[in-house]
Amino acid sequence: MLRIARKEDMTGLRAVGVRIAAVLLALLASGLLILAMGYDPREVVRVMWSGMRTLKALASMIRIAIPLAMAALAVSIAFTMKFWNIGAEGQILMGAFAATAISSVLPEGTPGALRILLMALAGLAGGALWALPPALFRAAFRTNETLLTLMFNYIAIRWVEYLRCQLWKDPAAMGFPQIAPIPESAHLPQLLGVHIGWILVLVLAFLQWVFLRRTKKGFEVRVVGESEKTARYAGMTVGRVLLFGVLLSGALAGLTGMVKLNGTAFVLAERLAGGDGFTAIIIAWLSNLSAPVILVVAFLFAAMKQGAGWMEGLAGIPSALADTVQGLILFFALGSEFFIRYRIILESRHRTERKEAHP
C-alpha cells in the first residue's frame, strides 16, 4: 500500500541537491525528446551555447530577463498571501496601456525624464487598477481569484487589440493597424549596453525582500498568507491586507509593462506582454517566492528563451521545443518540491513479516 506522509525536516543543503537533480533530470528528459525528434542533442547544446557566449548575447539575455524578473517579483507578493494572481499578463498590458495613454496627452516638448517618470507612475496605476476588481470580488463575494485574474488577461488583450485596430490606429502607419510609437525621448536610457531597467529590477528585488521581512505591512501579508484565521485572531483586517497586497502585486506588474514599453518595445500592442506574465508564475514558483532567487531563475529562463531563438535560426529546430523543455523543467522542479516536503511510504506485508522475525 502506498501512503504519503509529511516529511519532518530536510536540511537546506539536501533540498538544494534534490532541486539540482530535478533540473538535471529535466535536461536529460529533454535530450531524449530531442533525440526522438531526430536531432542530435549535442548539436543543439552547441548551437544554444554559441548563442549565449558573446557579450552582445549576454546583454540581450538580460533584456529578456528584466521583465521576467519584475513580473515574477510582482506575482510572488500575491502568492505569498496565497492569492493566486494569474493575471500578470493582463496587468502588464494595462500598465503599458496606461503609460501610452499618459504619454499621448503630454505636450511634445515634455522633458524625457519627466515623461518617463509620469509613464512609470501610470504603469503602476494601470496594473494596480487591473488587479483591483478580482481582489474586490474575492473580498466581497469569495470568488475564485485564479479564474477572475485569468479572464482579465483576455479582456486586456482584446482591449489593446481594439485600440490598435480602431481607436488608436496610427494614421501615420499608412493603413497598417498599429498604435503610434512612444516618442524617442521616452526610451529608457542605456547603462552598460542595457536599458536601465536592470538597475530597477535589482532595486525592486531588494525592496521586496525588505518589505516582506522587515516591514509591518509585509508581516501582515505573510501572516495572512500562512493563516487567515490567525491573522483575524491577531486583529489584522484580512480584507484590507489582501487588497493592499494585490494592488502592490498588480502595480509591479503594470510597471513591468511600462519598462517593456519604454525599454524594448516602444509601441503598444497586444503581443507586448508576450507570455511574460505566465512565465513569471513559473519563475516565482521555482524560486520559492524568494526575491534573490527570482533574479537568478529569471536569467536562466531568459537564456533558454534566447537559446531557443538561436536553435530555430541556426539548426532549424522549432523553437516550440524550447517551450517543451521549459515545461519539462517545471514539471520536474515541482515534482521535486513534492519529494522535499513529503515522502511516500511503501507499506508491504513482507516488511512487517521480516521485522517480526527479528524483533
Place this chain on the structure above:
Amino acid sequence: MEPIVEMIGIRKEFPGIVANDDVNLQLLKGEIHAVLGENGAGKSTLMSILFGLYQPEAGRILVRGREVRIQNPNVANDLKIGMVHQHFKLVHNFTVTENIILGLEPMVGLGALDTKKAAARIREMSTRYGLNVDPDARIEEITVGMQQRVEILKMLYRNAEILIFDEPTSVLTPQEIHELMGILKGLVREGRSILLITHKLKEIKEVADRCTVLRRGRVVGTVTVADTTEARMAEMMVGRKVSFAVDKAPAKPGAVTLEIRNLSVMGNRKVLGLRDFSLEVRKGEIVGVAGVDGNGQAELVEALTGMRRAESGQVLLNGTDITADSVRQRIRKGIAHIPEDRHKHGLVLDYSLEDNMILELYDQPPFARRGLLDREAIRPYAEKILSDFDVRSGKGVDSNARDLSGGNQQKAIVGREIELDPEVLIAVQPTRGLDVGAIEYIHRRLVEQRDGGKAVLLVSLELDEIQNLSDRIAVLFRGERMGLLEASATDENEIGLLMAGVQGKGGAA
C-alpha cells in the same frame, strides 16, 4: 474467564517516535478493560492496530486463542471486532437505519434495499440495550449522545463481540456519560467484551474491571480497578505524584471588568447561536462557562473578542461599550484571548516563535518604528516570554511553532497573552490535549492571573477543569444561560442537569 484478545509484544514506530514498544494487553471475555494514558501515550495507536488501521512492526495478536493478522478493518469486522471512534463516522443526511446498514445493505429481489427489515431489527436491538434510538431519524437531527448510540448499534448490528471505545465521553454531558456507563455494563452482561480508551480516572473507577496503563508507548502495568486508587492510577499514568486539586485561596473579587448585557449572536447556521446572554466578570475572579460543545461557546467567545458581530446586546469593558470595536481595538483595550484551536488560530505554525510572540504587537513601538520591524526589540521580548513560561524548544525563538510539542505551543500562547497585561483574559479550552504536567502549569498561571487582580473568563468542555478553577460557573445550553452558580456551593450533578437543559434553582442567580 478466558482471554478473548491477546496482544503480545506490539511495536509500532512513526517517523521520530516509537508509539508502541513491546506492549502486552490481555482482554478477558466479558470484562470492561480500560486503556489509560496521557495524550501521545500510544493508546489510540494500539487500538488502531487491533482494528486493522495500522500494521505493527513487531508482535502478535491472538483473538479467541488463534493468531490473526488484521490487515484492515474488514478483517477486524470478520473477527467480530467493532470500534466507536472519537469522531463519529456517520453520514449526516442519512437516517439512523441507513447509516447502520451502510456497507452491508440487505437486498430484496434485484437490488432493492430492504430497509424495513433492518429498521425493525435495529428497533429491537435498541430496546434490548436501552439505547432509545429512533431508526428513522436523520443523524443531523439527533443529539451527539444519540449519535454515539447509533455507532454502538452499528457494531451490534454487525454482531461485534469485542467493542473498542475511543474516548467515548469527551462529547457527552455528565448525565449522558452516566447513561453510557450503564449501557457498557449491559453489554458485558450480554457476554461482550469492551476496551475503553480514556484518560479520565473517574470513568474507569465507575465501570472498568481492569486497567492497563500506558506511558510513552510502554505498558506501566495492568491493575484490578477495584483494588487501585485513582491517585495510584494517575501516578502510573504520569510517572510521578499528581495533585488534582488546584491550589487556590478564596477569590477576592473587585470591580466588574467585563460586562456582557443581553448578548445575542448569530451562529454559523444562520440561527442565533447565543441568545440574550448576560454575565459579569470581576477583577480577581475566574468565571467558568460550562456546557456541552456547540451550545454557544464559540459564538460567545467570538463576539467578545470581536471576531463575530453581535446581533443585539452589549459588551462593556470597565464600563465602556466595546461592542462595535474591532479585534485590534479590543486587544489594545485589554482583552487577551487564549484561543480554542492553537493550530488554526493561535499560531502561525511555519513561523518562528519570535514572529509568533508579536502577532498582536508587531505594529506597536518598540517593535515597529516608521513601518519597519525592529528585530533588536522583538527578539529579547520573545526570549523573555519563552523563559518566563518555561517554553521548551529546540532552537529557542528561532524554532518554528510547528516543531514544538502541544504543551509547549500552548505555554507559548498563554505566555504571549498574559504578557499583554490584559484587563480580561479569555481562556478557551486552555488545556485541551495536553499532558498532566502542562495542565497543572497552565492552571497555576491562570490562578496566578486571578490573584494578580485580573478578570478571567474560562470556557471549557472539561467539567473538572471548570470546577477546579472557577469561582463562579455559568452554564450554557442551546445558546442560553441556564444558570449561574457559586462554584463552592454546587456539584457536578447540578451543573450536569443544567448542561442538559434541565432548569435548576441557579437560573435566577
